[in-house]
Amino acid sequence: MTNSDVIERHIISVLVDNEPGVLARVIGLFSGRGYNIESLTVAEVDSQKHLSRISIVTLGTPMVIEQIKSQLARLVPIHSVCDLTEMGASIERELALVKIINSGDDRIEALRIADTFRARTLDSTLESFVFEITGTSSKVAAFIDLMQSLGEVEISRTGVSAISRGNRIDLSAK
């Protein structure tokens, strides 16, 4: 066990029973033990077995990341815990809806940048757009940064959803 103080960003994917209180258990664990949550997404992924996947992006030293994983694994409704960052190649995606209110040249520039980022236009009025952008968190953040310099902006982000590359299945019900 290394005693490194370096703060690392990890994406942890957790398969849980979709039952009342399970999300509160996970969130309570993080707040109660002073861990960070950068983002957290959750939705049912198996309607037959009633399983949900929670994807958590967290920051911590290697010792803290280890603690987070073993503390999560201890919860009764949690089937498996998988550290996608540690396991190597994985894909992460986040979706954001960005509303921008502006006019004139800024409006044209916003549309041009949206095109460069392959954002889709979901809604438009004469003084506003709603864009949908998908990508890694840093791409989404870069797009939002640019939009903020071009007008008044409102943002809704989903948080990171992630999965490993290749033909491996990482998470399964016990």
Place this chain on the structure above:
Amino acid sequence: MAKSAAAADKRKTSGDKAPAGSTDITMAGAEILLKTLEDEGVEVIFGYPGGAVLPIYDALFKNNQIRHILVRHEQAAVHAAEGYARSTGKVGVVLVTSGPGATNAVTGLTDALMDSVPVVCLTGQVPTHLIGNDAFQEADTTGITRACTKHNYLVKDGRVLQQTVAEAFHVARSGRPGPVLIDLPKDILMGEYAYQSAGVTEVAQARYRPSTKPDAEAIKAAVAIMKRAERPVIYGGGGIVNSGPRASALLQQLVEMTGWPTTLTLMGLGALPASHDKFLGMLGMHGTYEANLAMHGCDVMLNIGARFDDRVTGRISGFSPKSTKIHCDIDPSSVNKNVAVDLAIIGDATIILEMLIDEMKRQSFAPHKPSLVKWWGMIKGWQKRDCLAFDQSGDIIKPQHAIKRLCELTTKHDVYVTTEVGQHQMWAAQYFGFEQPNRWMTSGGLGTMGYGLPAALGVQVAHPDALVIDIAGEASFMMNMQELSTLAQYNLPVKMFIINNEWMGMVRQWQELIHGGRYSESYSASLPDFTKLADTFGMKGLVAKKLGDLDDVIHEMLAAPGPVIADIRVAKEENCFPMIPSGAAHNEMLMGPEDQAEKPISEEGMVLV
């Protein structure tokens, strides 16, 4: 995310897979509950009635299998269940009502969580259609207790009641034990559902399967490290006691095979007989000089079932700096939490010890004799310091002497000891020698004042013919002394041995040490006359005011058939030593009042608890 109906359907489906020949009997939820408790082997529950649990109390009235002990406060019900559980190894069961019944149980549940005690707590709840309406005696019990239970349930569908109760017992006793709560809305208790007489064990155990068998490679690696040890130490904890008496027998076997010095945590006392010549005494903040220095100076540390608690380690940066650390624990989250270790072995203490001993035999393990002799030489030198010596001169009873005499005069008895929290607790740990596991019940992790009396009550219920002593401080005793009434009702002959110094002694000691002797609010004013208090409950009350009274009082207490309060008036200013002050390391102990003056506490240490 709530999909309770769907989840219920799922369980119903799995429940339908009950073995052939099973018959479903329809009965009320409250009856299913008691039936399932019987299936789980429950003989006694500790509880307090109220509106939401009336259907359960009605079913209890008609039940001849389960005995109910009526406590006087819900916190005490949980501590009593803890005492019952820790002295028997069985699951303790609590039954309380909704709202205040549940919130009063929170301290007990947290205590059980911190000390890994298997408890199942049944709480009443308002009927499902009123949940969330701020109904009378409604509290968000599962919300409140989520952080202080190992797991909890709100039963919203009576069809899963039986399975939920069975799973709760499985979770409470499996892996690292802990408290589990089941919140039971009143309509579920009164509704009629099917009870599966063939049982639901398979379904109930399906989703929680903690691993108890360690990795064989890790065992081999451990033996390889142990072979190289020149200055070894075995550091055992409550995990050994929790694993069952066989683990303690195996520990003794290991100690005798290796000849290694062994220390135990507060929770582990009794896992190795106190009289064993390899036993160094308890370690940690108020541990012995030799145990702490052995931990500090060792080159191989074998931790079995202990969790590197801050009371044990002192300042982490100064903790056993030169050792290779092997950590055996049933809970993977205990590994590398406080202290980074070199080898982790995950599993149940009994199985780990069995495999370890087998592997040692296979590899024909032999301790490194010359270096072990040298190491013991150093330890014997530390033992000569006689760190637990105290000066019993004059007529005033020293608290250490009182506990030492209590121990000496009860060696022939089948004795169980509980304590409250504070100086008397540490003195009991230091001066009362435990020869067997499950004989010592104390609030270690949470440090709950008021634990000892209700815990003793629970122990006495489990062992009606044994000698059960609550070694108490007068301040802690006052925190749950309503339970005197319970002792009286059931004539439970608990002996309450109050080390009375008229102070919250440990608070006073810390104020003396780090707050310039400003004794803010730590004096026990307006104490009752404990002998008269005993009298009002129809018990025997005794008082020892001077040294000459002590033995007579102890003898008289032991001879009395019923409960006794013995008020032992001790030296008021006595402090608990040795002490590792907060923020200090094992080799920076204060041995007595002289040291205290010479070694001021660091700024960093002052902020620590």
